[in-house]
Amino acid sequence: MSTATKEILDLNRFDASRTEGFPPDLAERVSRRQAAFGASSVLFYEQPIEMVRARGAYMYDVNGRKYLDVYNNVPSVGHCHPKVVEAVARQVGELNIHTRYLNRVVEAYSEKLLSTFPAGLSNVVMTCTGSESNDLAMRIARIATGAEGFIVTEAAYHGNTALVTEISPSSLRKRKPAPFVAIIPAPTARDGMSVEESFAASVAGAISDLNSRGIGLAALIIDTIFSSDGIYADPAGFLKAATDVVHRAGGLLIADEVQPGFGRTGGGLWGFERHGVTPDIVTMGKPMGNGFPMGGVVTRPELLKTFCEETGYFNTFGGNPVAAAAGHAVLKVIEEEELVARANTVGAYFRQSLTDLWATHAEIGEVRGAGLFIGLDFVDPENGAPDTALATHAINQLKQNGILIGAAGKYGATLKIRPPLCFSVEDADLFTGTLDSILKLH
Ligand SMILES: Cc1ncc(COP(=O)(O)O)c(C=O)c1O
Structure with missing residues (x-):
């Protein structure tokens, strides 16, 4: 032991x-x-x-x-699903380019993907990995809020870029967490409080901590099934109070759907749906292309606009026609095979x-x-x-x-x-x- x-x-x-x-x-x-x-x-x-x-x-x-x-x-x-394989093979033999031309395969996919989100979340940025998606989400959140701080759970993993590694406590070996990160426990019932109450209390404490250090809150970022923390799903709805606390403090909720997204939790396509909350930013990756490397960020148009007014963003491969063909085939298979x-x-x-x-x-x-x-x-x-x-x-x-x-x-x-x-x-x-x-x- x-x-x-x-x-x-x-x-x-x-x-x-x-x-x-x-x-x-x-x-x-x-x-x-x-x-x-x-x-x-x-x-x-x-x-x-x-x-x-x-x-x-x-x-x-x-x-x-x-x-x-x-x-x-x-x-x-499913590994090598014939419909995804066929869609990728057909498109790779037809056209595979960067993302600065109009292309119907890409347009059809982005509209189909966005139709699966709550109404306000109507813009998508395509990337190639979950890490890139979270990196972009963090930058959007910082510019939107004018604050630097992020709250994460104690064994979270959100990816491998320099910025995202800082909010991935499970990756830090010899290094201590960066000053802009506040770490909270995984969501469990504690000290006589329900899961919902104790998670919201942890978030509130982390916000006070970030504020007292003059850093402020940009966002709470959570994997909505808490995969690397050890999988915490119940009771459905427990994210509500914490989300309210974050919003009242002027911060954003980033839902990392890289693990739970695309139907895995069985309560809709997205893990956040089980909790009845609407995130400000959603990030995607892994299952999005069933093995074809692709990721994405979905958010509200005004958040993306503020970001793009400050910083240019271009991704050579994100959302190329082959990725779009793979992603579209995945969504179709999820529907057809229920x-x-x-x-x-x-x-x-x-x-x-x-x-x-x-x-x-x-x-x-x-x-x-x-x-x-x-x-x-x-x-x-x-x-x-x-x-x-x-x-x-x-x-x-x-x-x-x-x-x-x-x-x-x-x-x-x-x-x-x-x-x-x-x-x-x-x-x-x-x-x-x-x-x-x-x-x-x-
Ligand atoms: C919850 C979560 N977010 C983000 C990532 C990073 O995704 P990628 O490896 O595609 O960059 C991972 C990868 O394991 C993950 O589990």
């Missing part, structure tokens, strides 16, 4: 100093990779896997071994079977989530402390049994259950049954 805090990129990370016993071919591949990528190389698992293809909710390694994917939210409508409803029903079934498992294993501390985004905590049954070692053991044992999964949370003791949305109840049964056997043998 260990309770040290963990950095998100360290969770389930391959340790390059431990290659003894690897088959010679794998040892050679790993050392070539390390030689090329150096210290920045991050691989998963005690023994990394070489992947060669994937389809639906399954991936296949170089030896033809099949793995159930319970980890990847990027190929959200994937939001599926995330809701399969997710509810999956959560229930994991909750039943919790009743029979004292090492499971809690099961939380919404739709097909579920967190399962491992704890020491003696004292309830987070059990990172057991999470790591479970992740590697699941891999041995052909199931891919990752961890989350401040201590890396939470299983981050986040499969493609085409996941079935049979897939859920396979996962739950395998985890049950692993815990029985532990």
Whole structure:
């Protein structure tokens, strides 16, 4: 049992100093990779896997071994979905340019995407990644409010640019958070307060802190399913009071939908919808192109106008015709295959079977989530402390049994259950049954 805090990129990370016993071919591949990528190389698992293809909710390694994917939210409508593949292939053979020409594929997509947002959120800026989207959102918020400060949760991850790394406490190793950042706990009920009350109280305290330091509040930025904090979804609506506190203080709400967006939470296309709040800025990424790299920022026209009056913004690749074709195909597949409803029903079934498992294993501390985004905590049954070692053991044992999964949370003791949305109840049964056997043998 260990309770040290963990950095998100360290969770389930391959340790390059431990290659003894690897088959010679794998040892050679790993050392070539390390030689090329150096210290920045991050691989998963005690023994990394070489992947060669994937389809639906399954991936296949170089030896033809099949793995159930319970980890990847990027190929959200299913790995290599034929309709997305066809749309990308058709467009890449037709026209692929930067974004300074009129193009009907791009226009049709942006209108379709915007039609999924509340009425006031009617402008979109296309980017290539979630990090770029959050970077732009932060700059828009600063210019709109004239303030510099951001409030973030304690194990948040919002991306990799210089600015966004500052609001990603889970990425900071030796460095302390920047002075313009106020860090609050993940949303849980505390000190006799409900989740909604305690989260709003944390936000109010952080605003006072930023004001007393002369920094002021630009925005509260939250991943609306709190993925890297360990998945906090309930009760739906708990973001309302905090949003009011932020708005009364003249700040903005930035909803980072990079993880929960595009139907995952089963309560609409966007995670913020479950909470009945309307953000001022929404950022998107990962599942937007089902693997084609794309991201976006949706906001109110006046916020974007104020930003553009101060600063030019151009993105060579953001929203190019191939990206638009991919993104449009993703939205169509979500509609045609009713994937939001599926995330809701399969997710509810999956959560229930994991909750039943919790009743029979004292090492499971809690099961939380919404739709097909579920967190399962491992704890020491003696004292309830987070059990990172057991999470790591479970992740590697699941891999041995052909199931891919990752961890989350401040201590890396939470299983981050986040499969493609085409996941079935049979897939859920396979996962739950395998985890049950692993815990029985532990
Ligand atoms: C919540 C959240 N926001 C933003 C990002 C950054 O996205 P990207 O890696 O596409 O830059 C991530 C990536 O993991 C994320 O989880």
